[in-house]
Amino acid sequence: MAQQDNLVVVKDLARHFVLGKDQVLKAVDGVSFAIRRGETFGLVGESGCGKSTLGRTIIGLYDCTKGSVEFDGKDMKDYKSAAERAELSQRMQMIFQDPYTSLNPRMKVMDIVAEGIDNHHLAKNNAERTKMVIQLLEAVGLNEGHANRYPHEFSGGQRQRVGIARALSVNPDFVIADEPISALDVSIQAQVVNLLKNLQKTRNLTYLFIAHDLSMVKYISDRIGVMYLGNMVELATGQELFDKPLHPYTQALLSAIPLPDPKVERERSRIVLEGSVSSPINLPNNCRFCTRCKYCTEQCRKEVPPLREVEPGHFVACHMIK
Amino acid sequence: MMFKCKEKFVPAKPVEAPADLPADLFEAAEQNSSDLEYIARKHHSALYDGWIRLRKNKAAVICAVILIVITLFAIFAPILSQYTYFDTNYKAKLKPPSIEHPFGTDQFGRDQWTRIWYGTRISLLIGLVAALLNLFIGVIYGAVSAMIGGRVDAIMQRIIEILVGVPHLIIVILFMMILPPGVGTIVIAMSITGWVNMARLVRAQILKLKNQEFVMAAKLLGTSGWKMIMKHLVPNTVSVIVIQIMFAIPSAIFTEAFLSFIGVGLAAPKASLGVLINDGYKMLRAAPYMLIYPALAIILIMVCFSILGDGLRDALDPRMKH
Amino acid sequence: MSEKKKLLEVKDMYVSIHTDSGVVQAVRGVSFDLYEVETLAIVGESGSGKSITNKAIMGLLPIGGRIDSGTVLLGGKDITHYTEKQMRDVRGAEISMIFQDPLTSLNPTMTVGKQITEMLMLHKPGMTKEQRKERAIELLGMVGIPNPTERFDQYPHQFSGGMRQRVMISIALACEPKILIADEPTTALDVTIQAQILDLMKELQKKINTSIIIITHNLGVVASVADRVLVMYGGKFAEVGDLDEVFYDMKHPYTKGLMESIPILHSEDQDLYSIPGSPPDLVKPPVGCPFAPRCNECLKVCKLYPPKTHSFSEKHMATCWLYDERVKGAK
Numbered sequence: 001m002a003q004q005d006n007l008v009v010v011k012d013l014a015r016h017f018v019l020g021k022d023q024v025l026k027a028v029d030g031v032s033f034a035i036r037r038g039e040t041f042g043l044v045g046e047s048g049c050g051k052s053t054l055g056r057t058i059i060g061l062y063d064c065t066k067g068s069v070e071f072d073g074k075d076m077k078d079y080k081s082a083a084e085r086a087e088l089s090q091r092m093q094m095i096f097q098d099p100y101t102s103l104n105p106r107m108k109v110m111d112i113v114a115e116g117i118d119n120h121h122l123a124k125n126n127a128e129r130t131k132m133v134i135q136l137l138e139a140v141g142l143n144e145g146h147a148n149r150y151p152h153e154f155s156g157g158q159r160q161r162v163g164i165a166r167a168l169s170v171n172p173d174f175v176i177a178d179e180p181i182s183a184l185d186v187s188i189q190a191q192v193v194n195l196l197k198n199l200q201k202t203r204n205l206t207y208l209f210i211a212h213d214l215s216m217v218k219y220i221s222d223r224i225g226v227m228y229l230g231n232m233v234e235l236a237t238g239q240e241l242f243d244k245p246l247h248p249y250t251q252a253l254l255s256a257i258p259l260p261d262p263k264v265e266r267e268r269s270r271i272v273l274e275g276s277v278s279s280p281i282n283l284p285n286n287c288r289f290c291t292r293c294k295y296c297t298e299q300c301r302k303e304v305p306p307l308r309e310v311e312p313g314h315f316v317a318c319h320m321i322k
Numbered sequence: 323m324m325f326k327c328k329e330k331f332v333p334a335k336p337v338e339a340p341a342d343l344p345a346d347l348f349e350a351a352e353q354n355s356s357d358l359e360y361i362a363r364k365h366h367s368a369l370y371d372g373w374i375r376l377r378k379n380k381a382a383v384i385c386a387v388i389l390i391v392i393t394l395f396a397i398f399a400p401i402l403s404q405y406t407y408f409d410t411n412y413k414a415k416l417k418p419p420s421i422e423h424p425f426g427t428d429q430f431g432r433d434q435w436t437r438i439w440y441g442t443r444i445s446l447l448i449g450l451v452a453a454l455l456n457l458f459i460g461v462i463y464g465a466v467s468a469m470i471g472g473r474v475d476a477i478m479q480r481i482i483e484i485l486v487g488v489p490h491l492i493i494v495i496l497f498m499m500i501l502p503p504g505v506g507t508i509v510i511a512m513s514i515t516g517w518v519n520m521a522r523l524v525r526a527q528i529l530k531l532k533n534q535e536f537v538m539a540a541k542l543l544g545t546s547g548w549k550m551i552m553k554h555l556v557p558n559t560v561s562v563i564v565i566q567i568m569f570a571i572p573s574a575i576f577t578e579a580f581l582s583f584i585g586v587g588l589a590a591p592k593a594s595l596g597v598l599i600n601d602g603y604k605m606l607r608a609a610p611y612m613l614i615y616p617a618l619a620i621i622l623i624m625v626c627f628s629i630l631g632d633g634l635r636d637a638l639d640p641r642m643k644h
Numbered sequence: 645m646s647e648k649k650k651l652l653e654v655k656d657m658y659v660s661i662h663t664d665s666g667v668v669q670a671v672r673g674v675s676f677d678l679y680e681v682e683t684l685a686i687v688g689e690s691g692s693g694k695s696i697t698n699k700a701i702m703g704l705l706p707i708g709g710r711i712d713s714g715t716v717l718l719g720g721k722d723i724t725h726y727t728e729k730q731m732r733d734v735r736g737a738e739i740s741m742i743f744q745d746p747l748t749s750l751n752p753t754m755t756v757g758k759q760i761t762e763m764l765m766l767h768k769p770g771m772t773k774e775q776r777k778e779r780a781i782e783l784l785g786m787v788g789i790p791n792p793t794e795r796f797d798q799y800p801h802q803f804s805g806g807m808r809q810r811v812m813i814s815i816a817l818a819c820e821p822k823i824l825i826a827d828e829p830t831t832a833l834d835v836t837i838q839a840q841i842l843d844l845m846k847e848l849q850k851k852i853n854t855s856i857i858i859i860t861h862n863l864g865v866v867a868s869v870a871d872r873v874l875v876m877y878g879g880k881f882a883e884v885g886d887l888d889e890v891f892y893d894m895k896h897p898y899t900k901g902l903m904e905s906i907p908i909l910h911s912e913d914q915d916l917y918s919i920p921g922s923p924p925d926l927v928k929p930p931v932g933c934p935f936a937p938r939c940n941e942c943l944k945v946c947k948l949y950p951p952k953t954h955s956f957s958e959k960h961m962a963t964c965w966l967y968d969e970r971v972k973g974a975k
Binding site: 337338339343345346347348349350351353375378 | 931936940941944945948965968
């Protein structure tokens with residue numbers, strides 16, 4: 001795999017929060033992977049796995065405690081001058097989860113979407129600014145009439161679309177979608193996901209799609225990474241992950257998802273995980289899944305398993321899998 | 323803030339389809355996709371919606387009207403009166419209320435009607451100026467504390483806690499005794515610790531806003547510093563500030579009245595409501611009307627501001643979820 | 645097939661909610677029945693009226709909400725006109741409800757054990773304090789909480805999300821009600837915990853012989869626990885039937901659209917259909933079928949008049965103009 005194919009390279013990234021004396025929350029603890037140009041990389045995991053924190057650390061909303069992020073071949077810390085930082089902020093954008101708090105309630109949609117345009121002086125005059133905003137609104141399925149309205153007048157799905165238009169306003173190459181559909185109704189989720197897919201084609205976007213709904217992630221992603229308590233435990237293409245999940249957690253996760261197919265549901269047997277996720281505070285230095293894993297061995301209790309490629313393109317972090 | 327359903331609402335019964343319908347109605351209909359995103363309601367900003375909600379609150383509206391009337395009287399009654407607030411007339415001393423002297427006269431023959439409206443004017447002025455000063459100092463202090471955060475924030479909060487620890491009135495009285503008596507002195511003395519509540523509220527609101535997704539989105543789009551404050555933080559703090567002013571004004575009026583009542587306030591013949599209440603208290607047996615009218619005035623003003631403040635709080639509560 | 649007894653009959657219910665922005669006609673003429681020992685799933689999205697319908701049954705409507713007309717027969721008695729005191733006797737003893745967010749549904753200042761014993765005190769006055777404690781510990785064990793004797797004295801914040809939901813279930817089932825209404829019980833939970841809770845509910849249903857109404861928008865959850873399904877849209881009922889009937893022989897275009905907009909994990913289909921538009925504004929409810937503007941099979945009559953209900957089998961019904969005999973090529 002040629003290096004130039006990778007748009008984003010994450011190396012050993014860690015993000016720790018110090019909560020008090022001797023209380024460290026290792027939200028992300030040593031994650032490495034690469035996102036190829038033009039692909040959709042899905043990131044899944046349950047609460048406390050650190051996927052949102054990972055997204056925010058990659059884009060720079062949080063500083064990284066350890067490790068680094070390379071964007072287009074250059075370490076993000078090396079984008080030092082004001083012009084370079086402005087360039088970086090234009091090339092990477094984010095779509096947020098909560099349609100109710102991701103838009104400033106006191107601003108009209110026109111101004112919300114034009115904020116990036118204004119900050120980076122992408123429009124020569126007011127007329128051009130308006131034209132750009134309307135084009136963006138139309139690209140997300142809204143129209144001119146919506147530009148003068150306020151966020152509280154829209155439905156959740158429409159607000160998400162305004163958020164997408166805002167992210168696209170600076171012509172980014174890379175967009176991190178942080179749980180963009182979790183707060184939406186089922187039928188609206190499909191709308192937004194289809195919109196994202198279309199936009200990817202027309203604008204050559206690369207996505208990091210963070211969500212907890214594995215079915216939706218599989219639909220939109222090329223490759224998927226599964227996270228558990230701050231570590232990435234498995235990484236493979238969507239189909240491979242579903243056909244041959246190797247990590248015990250991935251297997252349990254897939255088995256737990258209820259399928260909208262009564263016959264299949266009646267006939268399947270579930271892998272039921274005992275217990276619940278351990279506390280992310282002061283995690284010990286061993287396999288995080290150990291407390292719930294039925295294969296747990298002495299080695300698992302002593303070392304953190306590294307993420308290794310066990311088959312072409314299929315990575316797992318588990319001592320049991322050779 | 324809940325609507326009470328007074329009348330029994332009878333939902334419109336669905337129009338039953340008649341038995342004989344023309345056959346062409348059972349053909350496919352044309353779907354207009356632009357209808358789908360149409361927003362039926364007229365568009366208003368959230369503030370305008372708040373204004374409409376406030377108008378519906380009868381108690382708040384009545385109080386607002388009363389306050390306006392009182393203010394108008396306070397401005398014009400002393401000017402239009404044939405008496406002044408300081409002219410004495412020993413021939414007309416201690417006269418009960420009559421057509422010539424609607425509120426009676428005091429022991430020096432001064433017309434109470436003029437004095438009371440003049441006193442109201444002074445009280446309102448003091449209340450307003452003190453509240454505005456508190457606003458100014460409080461907002462800046464709270465905003466700076468929240469924006470910078472970290473250690474600076476911690477130090478600034480400790481300072482507030484020390485200030486709050488010392489009894490507020492004792493400081494004010496001490497100041498009053500050092501500085502020459504007058505309206506300016508009272509205002510300055512009250513502003514020493516009066517701003518603390520506003521600072522805390524503004525700080526809390528801005529801290530809350532800093533964590534909202536729309537602020538993060540703005541950061542990613544390149545907004546920072548002054549732009550961030552003016553575009554995103556201040557507009558969403560305005561309602562907090564306005565509501566706090568509504569409560570700060572009566573608080574200031576009362577503090578001044580109290581000071582005057584205990585004799586540390588304005589010097590004769592200048593009068594504020596507090597001075598008048600003090601004078602009236604001394605003459606309670608001989609001329610109860612001297613106490614009743616100023617007392618009524620101050621009670622009315624304070625109650626109206628409180629009710630109006632409550633109404634504003636209900637009306638301006640930014641509600642995006644239904 | 646043995647005739648199962650009807651536990652609950654909801655007939656033609658209309659519920660409106662008076663808000664600052666106007667009167668929301670949340671439920672517009674919904675009827676359904678609940679039989680003994682079955683699980684009925686009520687499926688719908690925001691604004692469909694699914695939650696409000698069940699809150700109306702429980703007498704737990706928000707301020708401003710009222711049942712405008714219709715009846716709810718519980719064991720033959722109409723409970724819509726019950727006073728608050730009468731409803732208190734019904735809640736917990738005959739119908740119980742569990743909610744989506746266990747964090748806010750449990751009292752944070754009371755121990756978990758006390759919350760269960762309170763429920764028992766309310767409806768089973770014959771029990772002594774020791775008997776209640778014993779029963780509460782038994783219930784905690786029954787819902788799968790390890791070390792129930794110790795955990796009896798703990799507070800809700802000491803439990804994880806899934807555990808709290810189990811506690812809620814134990815409170816709800818303490819008095820063995822005939823009906824349990826579960827309003828999105830697993831929406832706020834992780835997928836692996838959701839699987840545990842759903843299994844628990846099925847197990848408890850067998851043990852206590854309760855009927856469950858589960859409100860959800862997740863069709864996977866429906867497929868794994870429900871016997872019958874009721875689909876709601878825009879405050880009205882769209883389709884109802886046995887699980888297999890609704891999933892494999894759907895009649896209403898909304899049901900079809902919903903099914904097609906869910907990515908199926910095991911299929912390799914590349915296209916996800918999405919229903920265009922958004923749910924209707926119920927302050928000004930549309931005149932005809934509420935789904936008409938978004939329906940790809942919409943007829944002219946759909947926009948003018950509300951459709952009639954058609955039966956396809958003993959339990960399978962749908963409200964749609966497509967099945968009227970006047971439609972050319974009617975099914």
